Amino acid sequence: MRTSWATALIISLSAASNAAIAGEPGGDDDVVVTGKRDGYGRADTAAAKTVAPLRDLPQSVAVITAAVLRDQRALSLQDALKNVPGVGFSTGDGQRDQVTIRGFSAIADQYVNGFRDDALYFRDLSNTERVEVIKGPAAVLYGRGSSGGLINRVLKRPDVDVTSATLTGGSFGHRRAEWDLGRYIAASAVGLRLTGAYEDSDSYREQQFLRRVALAPSLLVQGGSTSLYAVADYVRDRRLMDMGIPALNGRPVDVPARSYYGAANARDADSTQSQVLSQTAVVEHVVTDELRFRDGFRHYDYTLERHGTLPDAVDPGTLTVTLRHNRIGRREEGWSNQAEVTQTLALAGTQHQLLYGYEAARQLKDASTYAHRVVARTALFDPVLPVMDNASFTALSARTSTTLETQALYLQDLADLGHGVKALIGARHDWFTQRTRQLLPGQPNLARLDRTWSPRAGLVLQPDPAQSYHVAWSRSFQPSAETFALAANNAELAPEQTVNREVGAKYTLLGGRLALQTAGFILRRTGIKGADPAEPITLLPIGTQRTRGLELSGQLDLPAGLHAIAGYSYLDARVTASANPAFVGKRATITPRHAANVFVTGSVADWFGVGGGLNYVGDRWAAPANTTVLPHYVTADVTAWCRIGPARVQLNGYNLGDTRYIVAGHGTSPLLNLPGAPRTLLLTLRLND
Numbered sequence: 001m002r003t004s005w006a007t008a009l010i011i012s013l014s015a016a017s018n019a020a021i022a023g024e025p026g027g028d029d030d031v032v033v034t035g036k037r038d039g040y041g042r043a044d045t046a047a048a049k050t051v052a053p054l055r056d057l058p059q060s061v062a063v064i065t066a067a068v069l070r071d072q073r074a075l076s077l078q079d080a081l082k083n084v085p086g087v088g089f090s091t092g093d094g095q096r097d098q099v100t101i102r103g104f105s106a107i108a109d110q111y112v113n114g115f116r117d118d119a120l121y122f123r124d125l126s127n128t129e130r131v132e133v134i135k136g137p138a139a140v141l142y143g144r145g146s147s148g149g150l151i152n153r154v155l156k157r158p159d160v161d162v163t164s165a166t167l168t169g170g171s172f173g174h175r176r177a178e179w180d181l182g183r184y185i186a187a188s189a190v191g192l193r194l195t196g197a198y199e200d201s202d203s204y205r206e207q208q209f210l211r212r213v214a215l216a217p218s219l220l221v222q223g224g225s226t227s228l229y230a231v232a233d234y235v236r237d238r239r240l241m242d243m244g245i246p247a248l249n250g251r252p253v254d255v256p257a258r259s260y261y262g263a264a265n266a267r268d269a270d271s272t273q274s275q276v277l278s279q280t281a282v283v284e285h286v287v288t289d290e291l292r293f294r295d296g297f298r299h300y301d302y303t304l305e306r307h308g309t310l311p312d313a314v315d316p317g318t319l320t321v322t323l324r325h326n327r328i329g330r331r332e333e334g335w336s337n338q339a340e341v342t343q344t345l346a347l348a349g350t351q352h353q354l355l356y357g358y359e360a361a362r363q364l365k366d367a368s369t370y371a372h373r374v375v376a377r378t379a380l381f382d383p384v385l386p387v388m389d390n391a392s393f394t395a396l397s398a399r400t401s402t403t404l405e406t407q408a409l410y411l412q413d414l415a416d417l418g419h420g421v422k423a424l425i426g427a428r429h430d431w432f433t434q435r436t437r438q439l440l441p442g443q444p445n446l447a448r449l450d451r452t453w454s455p456r457a458g459l460v461l462q463p464d465p466a467q468s469y470h471v472a473w474s475r476s477f478q479p480s481a482e483t484f485a486l487a488a489n490n491a492e493l494a495p496e497q498t499v500n501r502e503v504g505a506k507y508t509l510l511g512g513r514l515a516l517q518t519a520g521f522i523l524r525r526t527g528i529k530g531a532d533p534a535e536p537i538t539l540l541p542i543g544t545q546r547t548r549g550l551e552l553s554g555q556l557d558l559p560a561g562l563h564a565i566a567g568y569s570y571l572d573a574r575v576t577a578s579a580n581p582a583f584v585g586k587r588a589t590i591t592p593r594h595a596a597n598v599f600v601t602g603s604v605a606d607w608f609g610v611g612g613g614l615n616y617v618g619d620r621w622a623a624p625a626n627t628t629v630l631p632h633y634v635t636a637d638v639t640a641w642c643r644i645g646p647a648r649v650q651l652n653g654y655n656l657g658d659t660r661y662i663v664a665g666h667g668t669s670p671l672l673n674l675p676g677a678p679r680t681l682l683l684t685l686r687l688n689d
Contacts, residue, residue, distance in 0.1 A: 038067050040563045041515045041555030043508075047134045047152075048424065049114065049141050050342060050353050050414055055506045058424050058458025058470035060135035060519045062553060068565055069125060071601050071611060071639055073168065073652045073682055075176070077123055077151070078664075080131045082615055083597055085551045085569035086148070087133070088590040089664040091674045094241035095272040095306055096120040101148030102135065102523055103547040103573025103588040104498070105667065108483040109150035111142065112233070112298075113280060115336055116361070117153075118483060119302040121274040124235050126178045126197035127216035129156045135551070136500040136521065137476030139454035140426045143359065143408055146476050147498040147525050148547070155231060158191035158220045159184050163689035170682035173202030189222035204677050206258045207266040208240040225286040233278045241272040241308035243666070244674035246321050246380070247628045248314055252662050253380060257675035261321060261383060262309035263375075269325075269388035272306040290344045297337045304330040307390050311671040312374060319380045326372035327393045334363030336406075351416040355426075361406040367485060369398040399439040400485040407431045422460040424472075429453050432479055436486035446486040450495050452477045468506040475499045478525070496527040516554045523547040528578075544577040545588060561603035563611075568596040575624075586626045589667045592618035601639065612638035620665060628670035633661035635676070650684040 042063045044053050054061055062084045064074075074080045077097045081087045090105070092098030098107050108118040117123075125131075135149040142150060166178040182193035199212040218231035245252055245259055263269040278300035285293045312324040336359065343354040370393045376386040412426030435447040458472035476498045480490040504519035528543030553567040573588035587593075595618060601611025615635050622628040636657055641650035656679060663676035 039555070039557030040065055040068050040565045041513075041557050042130070043512060043515070045132060046114070047132060048412065048414060049340065049355055049357070050412075052353070052414060054515075054517075055462070055468040055508060056414070056422055056424075056460060058460050058472040058502075058504075059474075060502070060504060060517065060521075060551060062133040062135070062567075064131040064133075066129055067563065068599070069128070069130075071563075071609075071641075071650075072599065072637070073639070073650065073684055074125060075168075076125065077131070077153075080125065081133070081151070083565055083567065083599065084133050085553055085567035085595060085597070086135065086549065086571060088592060088595075088620065090590055090667050091242075091244055091664045091672055092120075093306075093666075094239075094243050094308060095122075095274065095304065097122055099151070100588070100591055100667070101133065101150075102521070102549055103545070103571050103591040104147035104523070104525060106146070106148060106151065109145045111150055111152040112278075113155055113231075113282075113296075114142075114152060114338070115280065115296070115298040116142070117278075117300070119274075119276055119300065119332055120304065120330065121235065121276055121302065122237050122239075123153065124197055124212065124214040124237075125153075126180075126214050127155050127195040127233065128153045130154045135519070136472075136502060136523070137454075137456070137474045137498050139430075139476030140428045140456040140474060141357070141410060141412070143406060143428070143430055143454075144432060144477055144479055144482055144495075147478060148523065155216065155218070155233075156180070156182075156193060156195055157229065158182055158193035158218045160191075160193075162193070164686060166684060166686045168682055168684045171680045172204045172677075174682060175200050184220070191218075191220035193218045203240075204258055204680070205240070205242055205675075206260040207262070207270075208242055208260075209267060211238045212236065227284045229280075229282040229284075231280050233280075234276070236273075236275045238271060238273040240266055241270050241306055241310075242674065243308060243310040243672040244662075244664075246311040246314050246671040247622065247673060248316060248319075248380065250628050252628075252630065252673040252675075255381065257660060257678055259675075260385075261311050261323060262385065263325070263388040264385035265387050266309070266385075269390055270308050272304065272308070274302070274304045276300060276302045292342045294340050294342075295337070297335065299335040300333070302330070302332040304328070306330075307388075307393070309375060309386070309388060314380060314671065320377050321380045321383065322374055323376040323378065323383075323386065324372050325375045325388055325393065327370040327390065329368040329370075331366045332363065334361065334365075334404075336361035349418060353414040355410075355412040355414075357408075357410045357412075357428075359406060359408045359410075361404075363404040365402045365404070365485070367398070367400050367402075368396060371395040371397040396440060398443075400436050401439060402434070402436045402481060402485040404481060405433040420462040420464075422462065424458045424460070425456070427453060427455040430477070434479060434481040434486055436481065436491075444488065446488065446491040448480065448486070448491055450477070450479050452495060466508050468508075470502075470504050470506075472502045472504075473500070480529075490529055493529060494527065496525055496529070498523060498525040510558075513558055514554065514556050516552075518550070518552045520550050521547075523549070543575065543579060543583075545573065546576050547571055547573040547588070547591075549573070561606075561609070562600070563602075564598070564600040566596075566598040568594075570594055583624055586624060587621050589623060590620050590630070590665045592620050592632070594618040599637070607643045608641070610638075610640045612636065617661075622665040622673060623668055623670040625670075628673075630662040630665050630673060633659055633676070635659055635661070646688050648684075648686040648688070650686070652682045652684070654680040654682075 088100040090098040162182040164180040176199040184191035410428035456474035477495040502521040507516040556564040599613030603609030666672035
C-alpha cells in the first residue's frame with residue numbers, strides 16, 4: 001500500500017526537521033557583500049546546513065547565481081552546470097538530468113532546497129534562484145550517494161514584490177514563455193509568489209520536440225519568532241527519447257548533427273513523458289538568540305512512460321547498424337522529513353555553531369520493464385528508419401516494487417577556535433532499509449539493511465580577511481539500491497564507500513568583488529561492484545576508482561558593471577582495481593581530463609550590456625572499455641541586451657563558430673552519443689513592473 005503523504009506529514013511535523021539550504025535570509029548578515037545579489041559571485045551558502053561564509057567551509061562549493069542564469073539564458077541544468085569545473089554530461093537515457101562530478105556519476109545526487117530530488121526527469125529552472133554544486137562526498141548531512149558531489153537547486157522565495165513576463169524565441173523552432181508574480185506584504189509579513197513556464201519547441205535534432213508545463217506557487221508567513229514557508233512544484237515534460245548517434249572505429253560516426261537513429265514515426269513511438277508534483281513545508285522557530293528549530297517536510301509523486309528506439313550494434317564490415325526498441329514505465333511516491341536544531345555556543349574562548357539533526361524518509365519506486373527486441377538493421381550512413389507500433393510491446397520482462405526507508409542521526413560543529421583557525425567536524429549514522437518485491441512469478445523478493453557511519457573533518461586557516469586555506473577529509477556510502485531496484489547479484493553486497501581528501505584555498509579580494517577558489521583532491525571509491533570473470537552474472541565488490549584532480553574557479557563583480565565567471569578542472573579519473581583486469585587503468589567515462597570555461601559581461605548604467613565566453617571540454621571516453629573517444633571541442637557564446645522602459649530585450653548566440661561536437665555520452669555504451677547544437681540564436685523579451 002502506498003504511504004499517505006498527508007499522514008506522513010502529520011507524523012513528520014511531530015518529529016520535526018529542517019529544510020536546509022532553503023536560501024533564507026538571516027544568520028551572519030555581516031558576511032554578505034553589499035551589491036552582490038545581482039552579481040556572478042556569492043559570499044555565503046547554506047551548504048553545511050548552517051548559513052555561513054563560503055570561505056569558512058573546508059569544502060569546494062560552486063554557486064551559479066540568478067544573474068548568470070539570466071545573462072546566459074540558461075534553460076536547463078546542463079546549461080547552468082557548464083559553468084562548473086569538474087562536471088561531465090551524460091545523455092541520461094534521453095529522459096533525465098544526469099552528470100558526473102569529479103569523475104563519478106551523480107545520477108541520484110539531485111536536491112531541491114536541501115531535500116533529495118532523485119526522480120529521473122528534466123528539471124525546469126523557471127522557479128530556480130540559483131544552483132549550488134557541493135563538491136566531494138556529502139553523506140555526513142545528506143545521506144547515501146554523492147561520491148563526487150551533489151547538485152542543489154535553491155528555489156525563488158515569496159519575500160519580494162515582482163511582476164515579470166518573459167518570451168523567448170529563436171533557432172530551430174524554439175518557443176517558451178515564463179512568468180513570475182510575487183507580492184510581499186510587509187505589514188502582515190505574508191508573501192505569495194507564482195512562477196511558471198510553458199514551452200513548445202522543436203530542435204536541431206530530427207523529430208526532436210519538447211512540450212513542457214511548469215508551475216510553482218509558494219507562500220511565506222512570518223509571525224514573531226515563527227515562520228512558515230511552503231511551496232508546490234509541478235512539471236510535466238514530453239519529448240523525444242533521443243539517445244544520439246552510434247560510433248564506428250572508435251569515434252562517433254561522421255554525420256550531420258540532426259541525424260536520428262530511431263523510429264520513422266519517432267514523435268509518436270519514441271517519446272518520453274514525465275510528471276512530477278511535489279509539496280514542501282518548512283517551519284522555523286527562534287527559541288532564543290542562541291537556539292533555533294526548523295522542521296521541513298517534502299512529498300513528491302512521479303510518473304514516467306518511456307518508449308525508445310536506439311542503436312544496438314554496429315557492423316563495421318557491412319557498415320550497418322542494428323536498432324532495437326524498448327519500453328519502461330515508472331511510478332514513485334515518497335516523503336522525507338528533516339528535523340534540526342542549531343545552537344550557538346561559547347566554550348573556553350571558542351565559538352561554536354552546533355547542528356543536531358534527525359532525518360526520516362520513505363520512497364516507494366515501482367518499475368515495469370517490457371521485453372525489448374531488434375526492429376531493424378539498416379545502413380549506418382543512410383539509415384531507413386522503421387515505423388514502430390508501441391502497442392505491440394506489452395510483454396513484461398521485469399516488474400518490481402522497491403521500498404527505501406531512511407532513518408538518520410547527525411551532529412556537526414562549525415567552530416571558530418580563534419587566531420584565524422576554524423574547524424568543521426561532523427558524523428552521521430544511517431539505518432537504510434531496501435526491499436524489492438518481484439511482481440513477476442519465479443523471481444525472489446530481496447531485502448537488506450545497512451547501518452553506516454559517514455564522518456567528515458576539516459580545518460580552515462585564515463591569516464587575514466582575504467585568505468582562507470583548508471584541509472578536509474570525508475566519507476560517503478553508496479548502497480546497492482541507491483537508485484534502482486535490488487537484484488539477485490547485488491543484494492548481498494555491502495555499500496560501496498568513497499573517501500575524499502582535499503586541500504584548498506579561497507581568496508576574497510578587491511573588497512569582496514573578486515572571489516577565487518582552488519582545490520586539489522584525491523577521491524577513492526572502493527567496493528565497486530564488478531562481474532566475476534568466471535561467472536559473469538555474479539558481482540564481486542572488488543572494483544576501485546580513483547580521481548586525482550585540481551579545480552580553479554573565480555567570480556568577479558565590479559561596480560562599473562563588469563562581471564565574470566571562470567573555471568578550470570584537471571581530472572585524472574581511472575579504475576585502479578577491477579574484477580575484469582582489462583578495465584584496470586582505464587579512465588572514467590564522460591570525464592574530460594581538462595575542461596575550462598569563462599564568461600564575461602559588461603554593462604553601461606543598467607541600460608545596455610554585452611558579453612561572451614568560451615567553453616572547452618577535453619577528450620572523453622564513451623564507455624568503460626575506453627574504445628570510443630568523444631573528441632575535445634571549444635564553443636563560443638555571446639550575449640547582448642538593452643533596457644527600454646520596463647522591457648529588457650536580450651539576444652543570446654551559442655556556438656558561434658558552428659563547431660561540430662558531441663556534448664554528452666551515455667557512460668556505459670559507446671553507441672549512444674549526443675551531438676551538440678549548431679549555431680543557435682535566442683531572442684528574449686522580459687517585461688518587469
